Amino acid sequence: MPEYQLNLKDKRILWGNAVDVESLIGAYSQDSIRPGENAAIDWKLPDGIYRAREAVIELDKLLEAILVQLGEPINGNPTVLLDSLQANLAISGDVSSLPLGPLALKDKAGVEITAQAARIGEQLVLWAREINSEKRALTQYGLGTLGELNFRSHCYGHTLIPEAVAQVLGPVGGPRVMQLYNEYLHQFVLLRDALLPFANWEQVPFEVKEHTQFKGLRFVEPARKVFLTQLLGKELTHKAIVQYAQSVLGSGLTSAGYGFQYSLGTVLPAGLGESAGAAARYLLKWHPVQTIEAEDTKDIVAISFEYEYDDYYAAPREEAGPGIPGSKDHLHISEEHSDSDLPSIARLLPNTDSDRTTVRFSLEKGGCVFTVDLGQLFRGHRFSYRPEGNINSKSAIMKRISTSFHRVEDILSHSGLVTNIDEGIHFIPTGRNELVQWALLGKLYPENVVLLDKGDEEELEAAFVSGKGYGTQFMVL
Structure with a gap:
């Protein structure tokens, strides 16, 4: 495998072996819409390696099913439902799921994460609008299958804009459609929040493993709760960001240093490869490289990178x-x-x-x-x-x-x-x-x-x- 190279203007930083993850993206074990319990049609993210855009493609299948069940185009309006998604992912407003804007965090970590939340949310909504306009799921499954999609969404608290409430709970909507839309919103919120630590969030590959108790990205919920508590409490440290990133990427690591290697690459502070004066101080960046080399990519081990001096104050x-x-x-x-x-x-x-x-x-x-x-x-x-x-x-x-x-x-x-x-x-x-x-x-x-x-x-x-x-x-x- 070739040596990994990170360019900094006309300079280079070299280390390890480059890892090719492109062939792993999108190679899923089965379909996300499939027969579930009691012969109902269900939705789950299948086992596999995802990036953010691939996750949005799978989430769009939920929205297309909702629109079919609302009777699109007569009663189902994707613009209204996508506008409500945008309002949920915004960092300010009455229905914001993470209202960091009004908090105006002053600590450096809080400032960087706030800007991240705005950037990621805006791009996810752009992708959601673009992908939904292509009607991929309708072409793939047809009206019959999408019309039968039905499951219970165990999530509460996401607020809808009034127009979306009228549509989802109106005469042709109801609890069944609301369950699907609630899950759609929640999965997007989890996706946005899972990617907050990463400056190059669009490129980060993460593994999803199916669970019987929960759907899709809900595996990040425990770590997300701890992370957001620290962020909103203005107690977010660099170590806490690394710990959260390790959980999101399924590294299995329990201790945290300043970066780590996992099965799909290496995560280090985002400043590496940037000019020091302008670089982010608390965000992380994913690199497609084995820092600790293995003969086969299947043998890549998860490992935490530790400081030479745990306490710099005590360093010589x-x-x-x-x-x-x-x-x-x-x-x-x-x-x-x-x-x-x-x-x-x-x-x-x-x-x-x-x-x-x-x-x-x-x-x-x-x-x-x-x-x-x-x-x-x-x-x-x-x-x-x-x-x-x-x-x-x-x-x-x-x-x-x-x-x-x-x-x-x-x-x-x-x-x-x-x-x-x-x-x-x-x-x-x-x-x-x-x-x-x-x-x-x-x-x-x-x-x-x-x-x-x-x-x-x-x-x-x-x-x-x-x-x-x-x-x-x-x-x-």
């Missing part, structure tokens, strides 16, 4: 040193401190020699190979700061004892996490090399690190008052 620390003195009167990052010997390739190197699996982020610079713990790299990114604020920076600058510049090699060559005891400003120019920036985030003690984009006067003034506002400050450009 080393002093950055004095560096090259700079001028407090002309604080800028000059060309003389830039570096032309910059790497274009980084590798992820897993270590499974102990009872814990860790991964190293490795790059070569100046003829030397430098490695940092991948988990600490992501932790450093979550804790990093961006230039912000409009406070007069002169007072902040005056509190700094010194200003200095450091070579990347000098920082990366330390064995522990790098800090300084003084209250100086320490610039580390990287030539805007994203790989080096990520490596530094894994090496600097994650307390007062500011990521810069341009290094111009305006950004620097904002950077000086960013972070904690006191103590050693590292600025990475």
Whole structure:
């Protein structure tokens, strides 16, 4: 199998063996509409590997059955029922199933998940409208079979827009149609919520296994309840997001680190492969790769990736040193401190020699190979700061004892996490090399690190008052 490659502009991150999951998508054991108990026609998601769009295709069969039983096109109006779905998946409004908009969560994890919920909900509804317009189920099953679909939906609480209430519970509707529509809405809500952790949610493959007690995606309900409680209670941590993702993807893992491998690939924080300054801090991303290689894809094991230091506060620390003195009167990052010997390739190197699996982020610079713990790299990114604020920076600058510049090699060559005891400003120019920036985030003690984009006067003034506002400050450009 070929080595997996993740592109970051003109840079590359390489690791493991690429996994081909395309042949698994849509290869289901049986049909979703089939005879059930007591000779009734039932609906269930069959065993198989799905992505979000494939799940929407199977859910549309429910909607088409509802419309047939309402007497489409005379009494059954797909626009009204799809509008009610859209209102349920919206993050605001009277019938929203997850009203994150009015909550206006301020914590970083809450902000990212709120934006995710809006994006996913909007796209799912677009797919639902598109797929329903094609009438695939009607062509496949015919009026007779769709008209006989009937089952009990054990779910309560989804509110419908008034027009949908009038249609579903009107003269040609009733409890039977309401049960089908209730399940249709609930499955969409579960699908949206199951995909909240993943930045590339459209690509994520997940396995569905049929159960006798519940239908479709209801297997995620216990983990979803815990996840939403933490989200709405503003107690959502990165570890909690990873734990939820592991449950959704059926990894079987009980402990959580910062990422994991499961049977269909690897899940890591979404920042990998993005520019550190703009990357999401709490979302995850699925990659079609075996990080811990197996001879056959059937032998891929689920495994959690652990931090080298469970508690970074207790990790060994080393002093950055004095560096090259700079001028407090002309604080800028000059060309003389830039570096032309910059790497274009980084590798992820897993270590499974102990009872814990860790991964190293490795790059070569100046003829030397430098490695940092991948988990600490992501932790450093979550804790990093961006230039912000409009406070007069002169007072902040005056509190700094010194200003200095450091070579990347000098920082990366330390064995522990790098800090300084003084209250100086320490610039580390990287030539805007994203790989080096990520490596530094894994090496600097994650307390007062500011990521810069341009290094111009305006950004620097904002950077000086960013972070904690006191103590050693590292600025990475």
